[in-house]
Each structure stands twice: as structure tokens, then as C-alpha cells.
Amino acid sequence: MYPSLLSKKILIIGSVWPEPKSSAAGSRMLQLIETFLSLNYRVIFASASTKTTNSFNLEDLGVTQQAIKLNHSSFDTFIKPLNPHIVMFDRFMTEEQFGWRVATCCPNALRILDTEDLHGLRKGRQQAHKEGKPFSLKYLFNDTSKREIASILRSDLSLIISEAEMEILKNHFNVEDQLLCYLPFMMDRISDVEIKNLPKYSERDHFIFIGNFLHDPNYHAALYLKKHIWPLIKRKLPKSELHIYGAYISGKVQQLHNEKEGFMVKGFIEDFSHVMKNTRVALVPLSYGAGLKGKIVDAMINGTPNIMTPIAAEGMFGDMRHCGFIEDSPEQFAHMAIQLFESESIWNDCQSHGFEVINKRFLKSHHQKKFSELLNQALLDIEINRENNFIGQLLQHQTMQSTKYMSLWIEEKNRNQIN
Structure with missing residues (x-):
């Protein structure tokens, strides 16, 4: 059932702490946070990275900040009582690291991936440029793309910043519409x-x-x-x-x-x-x-x-x-x-x-309205959408969970070294 306005919680797991004065990615994250706040969500932002002097103080926006650890069961202890309705991963690497823990501890939470941009596309273009050759599917279908598409398929919804990348995902990777949301930069009207x-x-x-x-x-x-x-x-x-x-x-x-x-x-x-x-x-x-x-x-x-x-x-x-x-x-x-x-x-x-x-x-009010409608529908249809996403189910199977078992192995290794 869709949560009431007073109880909605979203946990955002950041690959880094947002730096809006340093990068477009930092500005984009603040836009997303402000969007969820405007939709009456309580926002909790967690990251395993170290803050820099350029990191934005999210508490100024009323956002709870939480430091977390990689490859550590303390994250499970943190997220279980929090029990968020939505968990958003900042880039596919974060979903790889924490997605399986979220799925285990909070199976009913809607899992959203914010791709920022398609890392596999950028990687392939960089390699083609380095070799002085035209970009082709040979360069697009690289290991980074394989990991990124797997992350998209495991997630309930992925935010895509560019229409061009929406077309690439649909035409070259056969990703279904229901898994994708076009959400570009969201800007105030210039008067x-x-x-x-x-x-x-x-x-x-x-x-x-x-x-x-x-x-x-x-x-x-x-x-x-x-x-x-x-x-x-x-x-x-x-x-x-x-x-x-x-x-x-x-x-x-x-x-x-x-x-x-x-x-x-x-x-x-x-x-x-x-x-x-x-x-x-x-x-x-x-x-x-x-x-x-x-x-x-x-x-x-x-x-x-x-x-x-x-x-x-x-x-x-x-x-x-x-x-x-x-x-x-x-x-x-x-x-x-x-x-x-x-x-x-x-x-x-x-x-x-x-x-x-x-x-x-890029008008903020337009894209926030469309995103709100799509988000509400995704929360309502979470069970049926997951049933229809067999490849996503397959990727959650234990035989496909290499990142999960690698994380558990690292945690056990670290524990033995301390003891």
C-alpha cells in the first residue's frame, strides 16, 4: 500500500558526498534531494566515502546524514529499523555494493538507480577515441556496460538523464520502458x-x-x-x-x-x-x-x-x-x-x-510533476513489475551474486585480521 505523506522515507546511498560547486553530478544530486523533499519525503543520505571541504552540508536542507561502511554488516543493522519506502543508489557501483543488502533487509523497498550518465557508454567512447577508431557496438558492449545494465535490470526504476541514452538502452540493450525514467536536469524558470x-x-x-x-x-x-x-x-x-x-x-x-x-x-x-x-x-x-x-x-x-x-x-x-x-x-x-x-x-x-x-x-516544475506521477505508480505496481522482470529476478539468484559473496568474503577477512 502506498505510504502516507507523513511516513514516507527515502534512503539515498551516495557514491560520494555531493559537491554542487565541483561537478554537475553534485548539482544533479541536490536537485533529486530537493525533489524528494518537495514530495514530502524524509530524506536520509548515506555514503561510505570521505567528506571533502567542497562537500555540501545536507543538514541545511533538513536531510539526515549517515556515514556507512563498505563490506560491513553494520549497514544491515542501520537499514533494518529505518525501513525506508525507497532506496536510491547513486550510480551502478553503489547498487553493486549495497543493492543485495537492501534487497535482503528491506525487500519491499522500491529500489531506484540514478545512473548520472551511462558509464559504459563513456568508457566505450573513451576507448574508441584512444584507439583512433569510430565508436561502434564493439566498444559499447564493454565490461562496464555489462555491469551497468545488470544493475539497471536488478533495480525497480532507473533515472536516465539524457533522451539519447534512453534510446541506447531501449534499442541496443532491450531494456523495458517500465524500468526507465527520463529525468534530465531540473532548473528554475529564467524570468x-x-x-x-x-x-x-x-x-x-x-x-x-x-x-x-x-x-x-x-x-x-x-x-x-x-x-x-x-x-x-x-x-x-x-x-x-x-x-x-x-x-x-x-x-x-x-x-x-x-x-x-x-x-x-x-x-x-x-x-x-x-x-x-x-x-x-x-x-x-x-x-x-x-x-x-x-x-x-x-x-x-x-x-x-x-x-x-x-x-x-x-x-x-x-x-x-x-x-x-x-x-x-x-x-x-x-x-x-x-x-x-x-x-x-x-x-x-x-x-x-x-x-x-x-x-x-529543463523546467523543474514540469519534470518534478511527471516524476512524481511515475514514482507513485511504481510504488503501487512494485510487485507486478518485479514479476514481469524475469531477467531482474535471475540476476538476484545466488548463482549471479558475485558482488554479494565477494563483499561477505572481504568482511570475514577483515574480521579475522582484527582478531
Whole structure:
């Protein structure tokens, strides 16, 4: 029976503690938490990872925070009396680690997987890029994809951030509709007043690239800019600068800094929206990756047009006009970046398209309403949906539970070492 409004509880098991100022994944997690709070859920967030100085204090939102251990029965002791109605896993690796414990201790809880993006897709694209070959099913059907699809099939519902990835799951992995929920970034409407108060074209200058540099595609994009794109732009716009912002700047990223070339590695910044709204053009030359790109969403919100590669733009615009230009070759990428930088009319046009995309494709109220309806139905139909998901049942069978028995073995080994 569907729980009453006053008793609904969701346990979110995070692979990390959310860092919304460091990554799009952190912002996405906060959006999900705020959505469940708006639906009157009591939210408990647990993670086995170590908090960093960039970790968001979830208690400020009224969320209970709980440290947990990997490969340890203390998690069972924690979750049994909690008895949540929903358990959401942050990425498939977390489902592998804790999903079997949840299924054992709280068999009636709805198990949701938030994929963030398809890790197997990103892994396959990275390998194809490394080998200098076109991406194909050979690269898609990798070991990471096999683990990820198994996690999706074991779960009652998986949240998919991109329409492109929905199609991949349906067409190439034959995942049933009932197991999937399209849920992109959920943003507040940008009002006319907010648009009016943003810095205008003439008040902005320079170029920007922003990203979390623990994420390899971002480092590769910065390197690609340095070697192949920025020299072409700098030749035509000698007074311009490219500012590189992001969390976890490593030594190899810092080495790209060169003031004479106008290639400025700035590092982490608390208020990235301030620098974004004062920048004229954002560059997003990703060569591989998956999911939706938070850096493009951030640019659109702050009225900054983008030059993007097809990978960067994937799943972002649907049939709507882009907030800039999509180019693949470094020469054309640089050419359109220069044109966008120099033409106020083109710039204004692209900026307005960005506002439309946010307000029509990523509107929070629309997606929260649809998600709420789908969630309520999934809770009502949990038994019949599980009966219809034979492959999911099969993957819960003991002969398919390698992660469970590995976890138990590690726990026993650790116990013997302590004794």
C-alpha cells in the first residue's frame, strides 16, 4: 500500500558526498534531494566515502546524514529499523555494493538507480577515441556496460538523464520502458527580469572552459583547446583570453597555463556563475563522454553562448535551436567561436535560444510533476513489475551474486585480521 505523506522515507546511498560547486553530478544530486523533499519525503543520505571541504552540508536542507561502511554488516543493522519506502543508489557501483543488502533487509523497498550518465557508454567512447577508431557496438558492449545494465535490470526504476541514452538502452540493450525514467536536469524558470539584469554583449569579454578535472574528458578537452583550437582563435583575436576554471586542478592541468598565450588556468572558484555571466563565449570541445553536460546548462542560465562538439551537445537540445554552434573539426570550431565572439547580433540570437531551452526542456516544475506521477505508480505496481522482470529476478539468484559473496568474503577477512 502506498505510504502516507507523513511516513514516507527515502534512503539515498551516495557514491560520494555531493559537491554542487565541483561537478554537475553534485548539482544533479541536490536537485533529486530537493525533489524528494518537495514530495514530502524524509530524506536520509548515506555514503561510505570521505567528506571533502567542497562537500555540501545536507543538514541545511533538513536531510539526515549517515556515514556507512563498505563490506560491513553494520549497514544491515542501520537499514533494518529505518525501513525506508525507497532506496536510491547513486550510480551502478553503489547498487553493486549495497543493492543485495537492501534487497535482503528491506525487500519491499522500491529500489531506484540514478545512473548520472551511462558509464559504459563513456568508457566505450573513451576507448574508441584512444584507439583512433569510430565508436561502434564493439566498444559499447564493454565490461562496464555489462555491469551497468545488470544493475539497471536488478533495480525497480532507473533515472536516465539524457533522451539519447534512453534510446541506447531501449534499442541496443532491450531494456523495458517500465524500468526507465527520463529525468534530465531540473532548473528554475529564467524570468524576464533575470534576463534583463544579466551583463550585455558589450559588457562581457574573453572565453571560458569549466569542468571538474577529476573527470578525464575535461582534462582532454583542455589539452585539445591548448594544442588545436586556442592558437587559431588567438591568432585572429590577439587580445582575447581563455579562462580555465574547475575543481581539482592537477599539476598537468596547471602546466597548461601560459599568460603570453592568453591561456589562463584559474582553478576552483566558489561563485562560477559570476565569471560565467561576465564571459562572452563558452568553449566545450569534448571528444568523448556521456550524459548531459552541466557546463552547457550553466552557460545557458548565465546567458553565455556555447561552441560545442557533437558529444558535448548530445541530448541537450532535442528539436530546439542551439545556444550557439556545434562543430567537430578544430578549424571550424575556432572559426565559429570567433564569429560568435565578434557578432553581437548572432550572439544575442544564440543567447535567447539558450533561455528557451532552459525554460522549455529543463523546467523543474514540469519534470518534478511527471516524476512524481511515475514514482507513485511504481510504488503501487512494485510487485507486478518485479514479476514481469524475469531477467531482474535471475540476476538476484545466488548463482549471479558475485558482488554479494565477494563483499561477505572481504568482511570475514577483515574480521579475522582484527582478531
